[in-house]
Structures are given as structure tokens and as C-alpha cells.
Amino acid sequence: MVFLILSVLTCCVNTNQSSLNSSNIPEKELTLGIVQKEIKVGMSQADVISVLGSPNIVTRDSEGRETWVYDKIATEYFYTKESKGIGTGVGAGGIPGTTLVLGLIGGGYEKEKGKKIVTQKTLTIIIKFDKNSKVESFSYHATKF
Template identity: 45%
Template structure:
């Protein structure tokens, strides 16, 4: 009888440890898969580094190649950078110990999806230098 009670206690302790060790928060999963490269185009980068009077080559060195190149009514170049970012996080936890203790496997999960857009418009003068720029950012 004493040996059975000790075995049951060990199963309960192992089960509780499995439950506490198996759960990972969605924020931890997000941190593990998040893109942290420094080459991202952000509003801060545009505000900090794009200046009136810059050459097209300087703009490319900061922002990369534009998505769209067009001209205005005076045949001056207009560059458009249109960036869309989708972030999807899914977290799943399962209770392995519940299989041992109550004969079933419990699982739960959560997911979150968000999108961000950033549009940058760079207008050049007749000499090919930045005369104006604008940006718009949205999140949903």
C-alpha cells in the first residue's frame, strides 16, 4: 500500500512539472520568430535620413530601389515605396500530464494577425535631387 501511494505521488508530481514546463506564452514565441534586421524601412528612418537636396543614388542607398518610378506633369521623377508587412503569431500549448492523470489530452492555442503599410513618395527636381517627400503609415 505504501509503495502504491509513493508511485501515485510521483505521477502527480511529474504531471504537474510537465504542465508548468510545457506552457510557453505567445509573446515568447513572437520574440523567437520576430525579424529584427536593421535594414527595415521605417518612418523613423525616413524622417532621420531622407533630406531635401539628396541625390537619387543617396535615396537608394537609404531606402533601396523604389517599387514604382513615374513622372509628374513637368516630367520630373517621382519614386514610390510601398511596403506591406503582415505579422502572424500562433501559440499552442498542450497538457501532456492530463493524459496520465485523467485520461485525456488538453490543448489550447491563440493566434493574432496584424498588418502594417508604409507608403513613401519621393519627388525629384529637374536636376535629379529630392525636392519633397511624404509618407503615410497605417496599422490594422
């Protein structure tokens, strides 16, 4: 009796995606949603700082009213990785007893490719305070490219 073993492995695909943060320093997240939800006319400067943190720029007009500017820039890196591989193998056996013939043939192939996507986002917030240091008005502008 002859025993024959035949094995064939076909394509395998493995996709792995990861998002990398551009900064290793933890920072309070500042988003458009936080500004829209939390900042209200009449808020004190202390309340604004507790929500948004310290401003990047502070100016004062001729009447002593302050304007605060928050200008945030973020770079996001997104990397996709795709691996493809093909493997084959063949094994053979002989007659048990007096004669035993063994053979093995194998092969393999693997290919990786990936894609890196870089996105820039900016958020500018301008808050104007009245003479009593309360929010008089605020505006914002967000971009993504």
C-alpha cells in the same frame, strides 16, 4: 513494517510563443523610423536608393521632375500556444521478507490550445525630386490593422 509510497503530480502549464515571418526571402527592412531619420531635402537619388532601395513606381511630370513611390505591405503572424497537463501516480509495497506486494496506478491528461493573430502593415512613401534630381519634398503614411 509496511511501506507505502504515494505520489501525486499536479497541473503543469507551459506557454510557448513564436513569431513567424511571412516571407522566406530576405529583404531590406523599410520602416517609418528609417524614412524619418535618413531622408532629407537635398539628398541625391543615389543616396535615396542606398537608404530605401529601388522604388515601386517612378513617374515624371511635364517639367521632367521625377516622383518616386515606395509602397510596402507586410503580414505578420503571431502564434501563442498553451499546454496544460495533469498526471497522477500511486505506488505501494508490502512487507520485506516472505511477502512482497506491489501495485501501481497511473493516469495522465494533456490539453493544448492556441491562438493565431494576423496583422497587416502598410507604409507608403512619396518622394519628389527637383530638376537636379535632388529631394525637393517627401511624405509618408503608415497603417497597421
